Amino acid sequence: MTGVTARVPAKLNLQLAVGPPRADGYHDLVTVFHAVSLFDHVTVEPAGDDKVTVTGEGADRVPADQDNLALRAIVALRAAVRDRDTGAGAVHVTIAKRIPVAAGLAGGSADAAAALVACNELWAAGLTQQQLRGIGATVGSDVAFALLGGTAVGRGRGEQLTPALAPATQYHWVLAFADGQLSTPAVYAALDRLRASQGGSGGGTRGRNSGGARRAAAPGQGQPDLDAALMSALRSGEAARVGQRLSNDLQAAAVSLFPALRKTLTAGLELGALGALVAGSGPTCVFLAANAERALELAVSLSGAGVCRSVARVSGPVPGAAVVSAG
Ligand code: C5P
Numbered sequence: 001m002t003g004v005t006a007r008v009p010a011k012l013n014l015q016l017a018v019g020p021p022r023a024d025g026y027h028d029l030v031t032v033f034h035a036v037s038l039f040d041h042v043t044v045e046p047a048g049d050d051k052v053t054v055t056g057e058g059a060d061r062v063p064a065d066q067d068n069l070a071l072r073a074i075v076a077l078r079a080a081v082r083d084r085d086t087g088a089g090a091v092h093v094t095i096a097k098r099i100p101v102a103a104g105l106a107g108g109s110a111d112a113a114a115a116l117v118a119c120n121e122l123w124a125a126g127l128t129q130q131q132l133r134g135i136g137a138t139v140g141s142d143v144a145f146a147l148l149g150g151t152a153v154g155r156g157r158g159e160q161l162t163p164a165l166a167p168a169t170q171y172h173w174v175l176a177f178a179d180g181q182l183s184t185p186a187v188y189a190a191l192d193r194l195r196a197s198q199g200g201s202g203g204g205t206r207g208r209n210s211g212g213a214r215r216a217a218a219p220g221q222g223q224p225d226l227d228a229a230l231m232s233a234l235r236s237g238e239a240a241r242v243g244q245r246l247s248n249d250l251q252a253a254a255v256s257l258f259p260a261l262r263k264t265l266t267a268g269l270e271l272g273a274l275g276a277l278v279a280g281s282g283p284t285c286v287f288l289a290a291n292a293e294r295a296l297e298l299a300v301s302l303s304g305a306g307v308c309r310s311v312a313r314v315s316g317p318v319p320g321a322a323v324v325s326a327g
Contacts, residue, residue, distance in 0.1 A: 003045040008114035008321040009035040010105040017224030018249040035149040036316035042114035047092035058101035070115035102181035104280035106142035113146030113321040149320025169237035172295035176308035178283035187281035190253035243274025254282030
């Protein structure tokens, strides 16, 4: 085989409930992941040594050395299959990026997931998706979901996944990309500081829509809870109900580090979005529209409002990382 290309989606978190910091520095989460139609493509070809080339959106900000998440995933997969009689040789990885870097959309994790799927095919390693998810989870918290796709509840660091039972509704989203980036660890650290300064014990504040906060867990309990009303809204397939229940505990922290986001969120709601929130650790803002036509109107108005760098219309759910060509 001369090369394999896999396509992988960006993710949104329709709910992101964050618990207190754990001893290992991570936070226990309850999150509702949702894969959307903004895709990176990752190609792997046999080569003399492992190497990475990155092209497209934000390519100059993606490490092209051993820190690259796709390469780390490949090294982990090679170690996992070394006892098998498959040739897990060196590869040239080419990442064609459309998912912006450090934008809260798990683009790096997506590339790791695509690299796993592509190398599994190139090496004819025959690992199941579940086995790839286990390897992916060692590389990044969102890699397992990028393999699974669809809509799913994530727990633990986000790597323990349960697919959500939902009708085949397609939701129409507008993404507003910010002029800047946020570091995920910095946003989690800002959340911990905000909670400490509020005298809270940890988890449970929930930023809804334009950033309001309310209690999701009993004070003192600290562990995040799945939002039953969001799950019920998703089962109903009614976008307006889903829009009402979007929530992100990291939102207040992201806005504190990137205050311009407040204006972007408000603008989207004023322009008719059914719901708005910061994507993951930000700084991308996400808006839900009633249908494809409304999404187009909202995208046009938002770009005219000058509250973001650029906009994209996407829909979801879409499947996880998959091979699109092999030859
Ligand atoms: O797992 P990943 O490398 O994507 O995580 C990046 C950073 O985000 C971690 O180093 C940690 O600071 C933060 N994080 C967290 N709790 C999670 C997931 C990520 O604190 N569940």
